[in-house]
Amino acid sequence: MPLADKFGRQITDLRISVTDRCNFRCVYCRSADPETHMPSANLLTWDEYVRLARILVGMGIRKVRVTGGEPLVRPGVEDFIAQLKALGVPDLSMTTNGHLLAERCDRLVAAGLNRINISLDSLDRDKFERVTRTKTFDQVIAGIDAAQASSLRPVKVNAVLVRGLNDDEVEAFASFARDRDLIMRFIEFMPLDADRSWTRDMVVTGAEVHDRISARWPMVPVVHERSETARKFRFADGRGEIGLISPVSQPFCGHCSRLRLTADGKLRTCLFSKEDYDLRFLLRGDATDREIGDEIHAIVAQKEKGHRINEPGFVPPSRTMVSIGG
Ligand code: SAM
Ligand code: SF4
Numbered sequence: 001m002p003l004a005d006k007f008g009r010q011i012t013d014l015r016i017s018v019t020d021r022c023n024f025r026c027v028y029c030r031s032a033d034p035e036t037h038m039p040s041a042n043l044l045t046w047d048e049y050v051r052l053a054r055i056l057v058g059m060g061i062r063k064v065r066v067t068g069g070e071p072l073v074r075p076g077v078e079d080f081i082a083q084l085k086a087l088g089v090p091d092l093s094m095t096t097n098g099h100l101l102a103e104r105c106d107r108l109v110a111a112g113l114n115r116i117n118i119s120l121d122s123l124d125r126d127k128f129e130r131v132t133r134t135k136t137f138d139q140v141i142a143g144i145d146a147a148q149a150s151s152l153r154p155v156k157v158n159a160v161l162v163r164g165l166n167d168d169e170v171e172a173f174a175s176f177a178r179d180r181d182l183i184m185r186f187i188e189f190m191p192l193d194a195d196r197s198w199t200r201d202m203v204v205t206g207a208e209v210h211d212r213i214s215a216r217w218p219m220v221p222v223v224h225e226r227s228e229t230a231r232k233f234r235f236a237d238g239r240g241e242i243g244l245i246s247p248v249s250q251p252f253c254g255h256c257s258r259l260r261l262t263a264d265g266k267l268r269t270c271l272f273s274k275e276d277y278d279l280r281f282l283l284r285g286d287a288t289d290r291e292i293g294d295e296i297h298a299i300v301a302q303k304e305k306g307h308r309i310n311e312p313g314f315v316p317p318s319r320t321m322v323s324i325g326g
Contacts, residue, residue, distance in 0.1 A: 012062045012227070029326075052279060081112055085112030154183050161189065170213060188204065203249065253270075267299050
């Protein structure tokens with residue numbers, strides 16, 4: 001039976017986090033301080049992921065995004081993509097920081113990956129190093145080059161804008177999209193950072209980004225699926241596309257079609273869920289596929305109407321972005 005929640009939303013998208021580890025420490029995501037990681041015994045094995053994915057595909061999941069942490073730091077991710085492909089997932093994508101992409105791109109394509117999102121939060125080398133706390137600017141640009149030279153389409157580049165940090169680069173990012181004929185997406189900073197430094201005035205709204213870019217280059221809206229997170233625009237005079245992901249200023253929960261599976265086997269019905277549901281326990285017990293499927297239906301029935309970032313008394317979830325999977 002297809003997955004639907006009590007508000008009638010069909011669940012067709014699954015984000016799978018394959019690790020909570022990452023080779024970057026982006027300021028809006030991880031802390032500079034040492035963090036504890038999930039014990040390796042708690043991580044789902046590739047076989048466990050594939051079993052769950054098979055059950056979920058049988059329940060109507062059509063889009064799977066592999067993420068993390070940084071998905072390319074977990075050995076074997078290409079074989080996992082190939083197994084997802086063999087399950088018949090029509091839309092298979094990955095979100096990566098791009099550091100290891102240039103050397104892995106061919107293998108990802110051969111495994112059956114369809115499209116890719118690469119994070120790039122500054123076009124200025126020094127600032128990039130401050131944001132990610134790494135010196136990997138050239139490797140990330142090489143990763144974008146490799147993706148554009150491959151058959152992965154579309155190639156999307158994601159920037160999280162943080163007021164006072166990189167909001168001066170909106171026009172430069174738009175120019176980057178035009179020059180390279182790619183999709184540049186601006187993501188509003190969400191209260192999911194490990195340092196708990198988020199404040200509302202650090203959020204650069206999609207509306208501001210839209211106004212600034214269209215003042216320079218007129219933009220035309222692009223029709224998109226209602227469940228998509230981004231409002232999309234193309235340039236009236238040329239190549240490239242802009243996506244505005246505005247979960248804080250313009251929540252899109254009403255059409256949400258997503259579920260998230262964490263690296264330690266918890267199913268989450270929302271990024272901001274207070275609770276997650278343990279599937280690892282079922283996988284490692286003697287539950288049948290039917291029993292796991294029934295449990296997933298019961299979990300989806302609990303999917304919240306929307307997040308509560310804009311409500312008084314909002315409290316962020318105890319898990320941060322890196323251990324949920326963005
Ligand atoms: N490591 C990969 C990467 O950075 O692309 C994949 C995982 S990362 C958690 C997934 C996405 O979440 C990235 O686009 C990242 O920029 C975004 N992200 C992380 N922390 C965020 C936050 N506090 N608010 C908004 N987006 C965030
Ligand atoms: Fe790592 Fe991605 Fe988080 Fe940056 S946003 S610290 S690359 S998981």
